[in-house]
Amino acid sequence: xSAVLQNLVNQPYKHGFVTDIESDVAPKGLSEDTIRMISAxxxxxxxxxxxxxxSYQAWLKMEEPTxxxxxxxxxxxxxxSYYAAPKxxxxxxxxxxxxxxxxxxxEKLGVPLHERMALAGVAVDVIFDSVSVATTYKxxxxxxxxxxxxxxxxxLEHPELVKKYLGTVVPTGDNYYAALxxxxxxxxxxxxxxxxxxxxxxxxxxxxxxxxxxxQFERTLIVAExxxxxxxxxxxxxxxxxxxxxxxxxxxxxALDHADIKYSTVQNWYAGDENGxxxxxxxxxxxxxxxxxxxxxxxxxVETGSAITWKYPSVVLLGDNSVGEFYSVAVTNNYQQADTxxxxxHIGKNTRSTIVSKGISAGRSNNSYRGLVRxxxxxxxxxxxxQCDSMLIGDQSGANTFPYIQVRxxxxxxxxxxxxxxxxxxxxxxxxxxxxxxxxxxxxxxxGFCKHxxxxxxxxxxxxATKLLGFKLEGSVG
Amino acid sequence: xxxxxxxxLLEVRGxxxxxxxxxxxxxxDLTVKSGEVHALMGPNGSGKSTFAKVLAGHAAYEIxxxxxxxxxxxxxxxxxxxxxxxxxxxxxxxxxEIPGVANSQFLRLTYNTVQAQRGKDELDPLEFDDFVRxxxxxxxxxxxxxxRSVNEGFSGGEKKRNEILQMALLEPRLAILDETDSGLDIDxxxxxxxxxxxLATKDNAIMLVTHYQRLLNYIVPDFVHxxxxxxxxxxxxxxxxxxxxxxxxxxxxxxxxxxxxVTA
Numbered sequence: 001x002s003a004v005l006q007n008l009v010n011q012p013y014k015h016g017f018v019t020d021i022e023s024d025v026a027p028k029g030l031s032e033d034t035i036r037m038i039s040a041x042x043x044x045x046x047x048x049x050x051x052x053x054x055s056y057q058a059w060l061k062m063e064e065p066t067x068x069x070x071x072x073x074x075x076x077x078x079x080x081s082y083y084a085a086p087k088x089x090x091x092x093x094x095x096x097x098x099x100x101x102x103x104x105x106x107e108k109l110g111v112p113l114h115e116r117m118a119l120a121g122v123a124v125d126v127i128f129d130s131v132s133v134a135t136t137y138k139x140x141x142x143x144x145x146x147x148x149x150x151x152x153x154x155x156l157e158h159p160e161l162v163k164k165y166l167g168t169v170v171p172t173g174d175n176y177y178a179a180l181x182x183x184x185x186x187x188x189x190x191x192x193x194x195x196x197x198x199x200x201x202x203x204x205x206x207x208x209x210x211x212x213x214x215x216q217f218e219r220t221l222i223v224a225e226x227x228x229x230x231x232x233x234x235x236x237x238x239x240x241x242x243x244x245x246x247x248x249x250x251x252x253x254x255a256l257d258h259a260d261i262k263y264s265t266v267q268n269w270y271a272g273d274e275n276g277x278x279x280x281x282x283x284x285x286x287x288x289x290x291x292x293x294x295x296x297x298x299x300x301x302v303e304t305g306s307a308i309t310w311k312y313p314s315v316v317l318l319g320d321n322s323v324g325e326f327y328s329v330a331v332t333n334n335y336q337q338a339d340t341x342x343x344x345x346h347i348g349k350n351t352r353s354t355i356v357s358k359g360i361s362a363g364r365s366n367n368s369y370r371g372l373v374r375x376x377x378x379x380x381x382x383x384x385x386x387q388c389d390s391m392l393i394g395d396q397s398g399a400n401t402f403p404y405i406q407v408r409x410x411x412x413x414x415x416x417x418x419x420x421x422x423x424x425x426x427x428x429x430x431x432x433x434x435x436x437x438x439x440x441x442x443x444x445x446x447x448g449f450c451k452h453x454x455x456x457x458x459x460x461x462x463x464x465a466t467k468l469l470g471f472k473l474e475g476s477v478g
Numbered sequence: 479x480x481x482x483x484x485x486x487l488l489e490v491r492g493x494x495x496x497x498x499x500x501x502x503x504x505x506x507d508l509t510v511k512s513g514e515v516h517a518l519m520g521p522n523g524s525g526k527s528t529f530a531k532v533l534a535g536h537a538a539y540e541i542x543x544x545x546x547x548x549x550x551x552x553x554x555x556x557x558x559x560x561x562x563x564x565x566x567x568x569x570x571x572x573x574x575e576i577p578g579v580a581n582s583q584f585l586r587l588t589y590n591t592v593q594a595q596r597g598k599d600e601l602d603p604l605e606f607d608d609f610v611r612x613x614x615x616x617x618x619x620x621x622x623x624x625x626r627s628v629n630e631g632f633s634g635g636e637k638k639r640n641e642i643l644q645m646a647l648l649e650p651r652l653a654i655l656d657e658t659d660s661g662l663d664i665d666x667x668x669x670x671x672x673x674x675x676x677l678a679t680k681d682n683a684i685m686l687v688t689h690y691q692r693l694l695n696y697i698v699p700d701f702v703h704x705x706x707x708x709x710x711x712x713x714x715x716x717x718x719x720x721x722x723x724x725x726x727x728x729x730x731x732x733x734x735x736x737x738x739x740v741t742a
Contacts, residue, residue: 421577425538427576429536430574430576431588432557433558434588434592435562435592435595435648436591437557437559444583444584445578448576
């Protein structure tokens with residue numbers, strides 16, 4: 001395909017700068033001592049250290065998965081530093097005490113931390129390398145009983161809640177990267193929405209990896225009690241390095257009776273350069289447990305970054321009449337590889353799930369959808385609708401769909417639709433013949449292709465996602 | 479609608495073009511003035527559609543010789559989208575489907591892009607909706623077309639109407655209709671032809687690329703050109719089309735060869 005398409009996709013990554021800040025970086029390598037060190041730095045209770053050590057033992061016995069449709073050199077887990085934190089006062093009383101260099105960093109990323117400048121109506125927890133540096137609107141949320149803070153803080157201040165729910169959705173030995181995360185996770189966000197409360201504002205976490213040879217292992221836990229509801233947004237960026245950084249997060253969502261959790265991600269990790277050098281390895285386990293009757297968990301993701309993405313935000317539909325949703329746009333360019341999708345596990349009666357996945361591949365990238373729909377024998381009247389569409393830009397990219405459907409109840413209804421399309425020269429010529437240049441044409445085609453997913457995003461995110469895709473695909477057409 | 483003071487819109491001299499190194503156009507000469515309707519006829523493979531696409535700037539064709547001036551400018555110095563904004567319109571023989579893009583959105587973008595180029599006001603979605611519905615009446619189109627994806631699942635006739643709707647919106651200086659009559663039943667043909675006739679003015683020109691005389695019963699050409707093997711080998715008035723209808727194309731080719739021998 002011609003140069004216009006290629007140029008459209010190859011816009012520079014604008015978040016690739018490094019913050020020059022004095023950091024406390026742990027020596028490279030992973031052992032029980034590393035884990036004890038992390039736990040000690042965070043003054044963790046004994047039960048959590050045991051949780052970590054048990055996970056580590058499980059991880060040691062596990063094999064790195066090879067089934068995803070991605071290829072990369074073997075990761076040397078001893079060459080990674082498992083803890084990196086900017087040096088600052090141990091306890092911050094207000095935003096004014098945050099290192100100005102950090103404030104500048106987040107302002108540059110479009111996430112101002114001063115509440116007077118902050119995005120109206122969105123509370124933000126920001127994670128820089130291994131630690132949470134600030135959480136906005138914490139007090140305002142506390143007034144309605146919503147707990148929104150860093151995981152480290154939650155462990156110390158709400159240990160009973162953390163202990164009750166941590167690892168209940170993603171068990172320590174769930175998979176290779178989840179086990180690793182359970183052993184070495186450093187920080188993340190904790191949200192607790194008590195019974196009957198509709199969270200008055202969107203909650204958001206912004207993840208930033210800054211240190212070159214550190215991994216980021218964050219852990220997020222969101223619990224919505226009976227009748228509670230929350231909309232949570234996650235954003236991420238990283239500097240450009242020639243080396244690969246490992247990001248292995250675990251996100252657990254728990255929805256009790258009639259609770260509603262909506263989790264949206266715009267992932268823009270550094271994807272590596274046009275030759276495939278550098279970029280983040282994004283190996284993430286995200287799972288929601290729709291535990292209560294009539295509960296609902298909805299994942300929306302826009303994945304544009306990372307050298308490799310390996311991620312399947314899933315929902316376990318345990319409660320009767322519970323609902324699981326997965327809306328995804330995954331864009332890959334250059335040498336990026338994505339193997340992403342979802343799992344919908346139907347256990348309760350009359351459970352319903354919807355999967356809408358849109359994959360866009362440009363350059364020499366490879367984009368795979370992998371999804372599992374499992375209907376357990378108990379899931380009487382379960383329903384699933386899946387739609388997986390792929391779009392190819394240029395003629396060197398690839399798209400694959402791997403749907404797995406397991407139905408063990410006769411009354412279930414499962415539908416799967418898939419399509420592949422291509423932005424071709426003839427479409428672009430048609431636009432050109434009507435006066436519309438290639439960039440505007442691609443943007444219109446892509447937005448049309450993704451609109452069912454973008455509609456699910458909160459407003460500010462939808463705008464951001466549309467812009468991001470424009471950036472990402474500028475120069476890919478021609 | 480030829481006026482005394484009509485201006486030359488298009489001047490094609492010795493145009494040669496290849497696709498995949500195969501020569502398709504072998505020296506076309508043609509002059510089109512404002513207010514004129516030209517019909518370009520000829521058997522399959524004679525190069526009619528190639529000529530249309532070359533004028534619009536399709537990247538698959540390489541220009542190997544000759545010149546094309548459009549309103550005094552070298553057409554080949556303009557990118558395809560610039561030609562469109564300058565007023566060259568091609569109604570496609572096979573309009574491509576664009577899934578996911580609403581027709582209304584597409585029509586508004588193309589309209590506003592061309593308006594902006596002409597220094598005229600752009601329309602917001604509500605204003606455009608009123609405007610486009612009015613234009614759709616011209617082609618007896620159902621307003622549902624606005625909500626559907628561009629050309630997706632349209633029948634052949636619906637696609638052609640959508641093309642002429644775009645012509646109505648963009649008000650081109652030169653409209654090239656590439657086999658707009660193919661795939662149309664007689665009623666649709668009448669509607670489309672009627673639309674085109676209403677859009678013809680003394681300031682623009684229309685070039686009809688067609689196999690059949692039947693379209694020319696509805697849109698009456700001032701000139702009929704016969705193409706064969708990449709050249710225009712005969713030009714006449716509207717009566718030439720009728721003659722072609724009864725006698726076919728072979729005699730034109732034979733006559734052309736004979737005269738070529740005489741000149742040689």
